[in-house]
Amino acid sequence: MGVFCFWLVTGLIKVVEGSTRMVKVAMIQIDVEYGNPAQNFAQVTARLQEAKALGAQVAVLPEMWNTAYDLTHLATLADPAGQQTQRVVSQLAKQLALNVVAGSVAIKKNGRYYNTTYIFNDQGALVQTYDKAHRFGPMAEDQYLAAGHQVATYDLAGIRSASFICYDLRFPEWWRTAGRAGVDLYYLPAQWPASRIDQWEALVKARAIENQAFVVAVNRVGDDPDNHFNGHSLAVAPSGTVLATGGEQAGITIVEIDPTAIVAAKALFDIQADRRPDLYQ
Numbered sequence: 523m524g525v526f527c528f529w530l531v532t533g534l535i536k537v538v539e540g541s542t543r544m545v546k547v548a549m550i551q552i553d554v555e556y557g558n559p560a561q562n563f564a565q566v567t568a569r570l571q572e573a574k575a576l577g578a579q580v581a582v583l584p585e586m587w588n589t590a591y592d593l594t595h596l597a598t599l600a601d602p603a604g605q606q607t608q609r610v611v612s613q614l615a616k617q618l619a620l621n622v623v624a625g626s627v628a629i630k631k632n633g634r635y636y637n638t639t640y641i642f643n644d645q646g647a648l649v650q651t652y653d654k655a656h657r658f659g660p661m662a663e664d665q666y667l668a669a670g671h672q673v674a675t676y677d678l679a680g681i682r683s684a685s686f687i688c689y690d691l692r693f694p695e696w697w698r699t700a701g702r703a704g705v706d707l708y709y710l711p712a713q714w715p716a717s718r719i720d721q722w723e724a725l726v727k728a729r730a731i732e733n734q735a736f737v738v739a740v741n742r743v744g745d746d747p748d749n750h751f752n753g754h755s756l757a758v759a760p761s762g763t764v765l766a767t768g769g770e771q772a773g774i775t776i777v778e779i780d781p782t783a784i785v786a787a788k789a790l791f792d793i794q795a796d797r798r799p800d801l802y803q
């Protein structure tokens with residue numbers, strides 16, 4: 523694990539005068555230890571405490587942070603019914619009074635394995651779960667993991683939010699489906715390889731612009747046996763402006779988000795309202 527760094531970015535777009543609804547979001551970019559849940563739980567505990575000390579109101583973790591992509595050992599590594607994740611992260615969220623978008627973890631549920639996000643509010647209550655819907659063939663998810671079937675929207679820190687996971691980024695229809703419920707902030711934990719990081723940045727910006735919403739996308743750093751990961755977590759405004767980036771090292775980046783910017787973004791034109799579902803689905 524490399525040296526851990528902190529950045530504070532105040533790259534908000536403040537377009538509504540007198541707004542007091544700034545929300546500080548921590549993008550927690552870590553080096554996930556392959557096949558080592560005990561080490562990863564310890565690491566995540568420390569990083570959530572640090573995020574709180576940096577003033578975060580919401581903390582976001584990367585994808586599959588308990589096991590990494592050690593899919594051949596899920597029988598021994600996956601969290602049964604997500605119980606350990608729920609117990610540990612819920613307790614931390616409550617102790618720290620911190621909202622947590624708990625990246626995603628490998629879980630075992632009803633005899634199958636899933637790549638699942640849990641979202642906790644700052645009282646430690648589980649407010650939503652999401653099972654990754656689109657499985658990434660090149661990383662063998664389709665062989666080992668069952669797919670989710672439902673979008674997950676929720677209120678967190680006073681912001682109407684939705685969660686997706688990694689490869690879901692390539693399916694704008696799925697984002698639009700969630701957006702119909704009115705979403706102001708999308709969270710996207712990932713393990714996105716360095717070899718396609720230019721696509722990651724382009725697609726995160728596109729999802730923000732076309733959905734007229736913020737996107738907070740958190741990637742990992744480090745290596746697994748097949749891939750190198752170089753971070754580039756990023757927070758993007760509805761205009762497509764990059765508010766903060768996590769760079770290429772492990773670290774926590776704090777970005778301030780002003781949810782009232784959505785109103786201004788939609789004042790000029792409202793893409794969701796202007797859709798033509800009579801022409802397409």
Ligand SMILES: O=C(O)CCC(=O)C(=O)O
Binds near residue numbers: 657
């Ligand atoms: O779409 C990609 O290029 C990467 C997706 C991925 O790594 C994942 O979903 O885990």
